[in-house]
Amino acid sequence: MDRAGSGPGAAILHQLGVDDVHHGEWAEGTWNAQPxxxxxxxxxxxxxxxxxxxxAEPSPADALAGAVALAAPHDAGWAHGDVQPNHLLVHDGRAVLxxxxxxHGRGIPPHVDFAYRGCLVHYEAPEISHGILTNSTAVPTKAADVYALAASWFISATGWRHVSYxxxxxxxxxxxxxxxxxxxxxxxPGPLGRLIEQMMARNPADRPTRGEVCAELRTWAQ
Structure with missing residues (x-):
């Protein structure tokens, strides 16, 4: 088994076409199992x-695999909301998120839905942190996922969090x-550094989309 979240994760996986997922409820909440x-x-x-x-200059193929893995939820209308290095499993040139x-995005069954109160702070975009500080909750977005993907690349390459504290x-x-x-x-070093800089723009509208990130990576990851 491998975790993909509790009840909401199972519901979303079904909507993404992953059929081999089993889930249910028990006294402590919800559970699910998947391949x-x-x-x-x-x-x-x-x-x-x-x-x-x-x-060292990171593997462009690994970076591209991670960006492509983000395509599945984004193209289906979802923001992942918790992009981080340990959620990107790379194997044989491919990655699974x-x-x-x-x-957050399309329909989640009400009985397993809950308010978004942020993710692992090491990868939070500024607008997500601001929303939580202001309202105790925020709305995950694809632009925030792009920021988190860049922060994941940065910490994986350097060991540094995206902001010092x-x-x-x-x-x-x-x-x-x-x-x-x-x-x-x-x-x-290398083209990935320049791309990370763009993806971590403070204004979400100034960040490239996931599709633009993939297109950029494909120009030098072959």
Whole structure:
């Protein structure tokens, strides 16, 4: 089995055409089971080249595989809401994006739906952190997924979070840093570094779409 979220994840997988998913409810909430996905998470996969000052140029094929994996929910009308390196499993030139529990977009059965209160803060876009600080909730978007994908590439290549804050900072302090401070200098070498810079634009409208990211990657990932 491999996790893809609880009740919402199973419902979304069915809508994405994944039939071999079983789910139900028990005293503690909901459960689901689905086929195991082979592969290594992106953070582990890029570990050999990771360096905070002089990272190696990351694999363009791995980056493209991750961007293509994001196509399935985006093209079907979903924002994933929880893009992070350990949710990108890379194997044989392909990637699977797992854990759809926080996805938002089309219909989710009301009995398994819940308010979105952010994801792992290391990958939150500024507008998501701002929404949660202001209203205790936010709406996942495809533009925020693009930001999170870039932040995932950045931390996997360098070991640095996209914005600096103390390791022991509370979530509210981390989110204030994301809202108030610029992201770290992008020191990832090669074309991916320039693309990460574009994807982490503070204004969501200035970020490339997932489709534009894939098109850019395909020009130099062959």
């Amino acid at each position: 195991w996905h082979p592969g290594a998470g992106l953070f582990d996969r890029w570990r050999p080249g990771r360096h905070p000052v002089e990272p 797992i854990d759809l529990a926080l996805a 103390p390791d022991d900072a509370e979530r509210e302090e981390r989110r204030r840093a994301i809202v108030q401070k610029p992201h770290r200098r992008i020191n990832v």
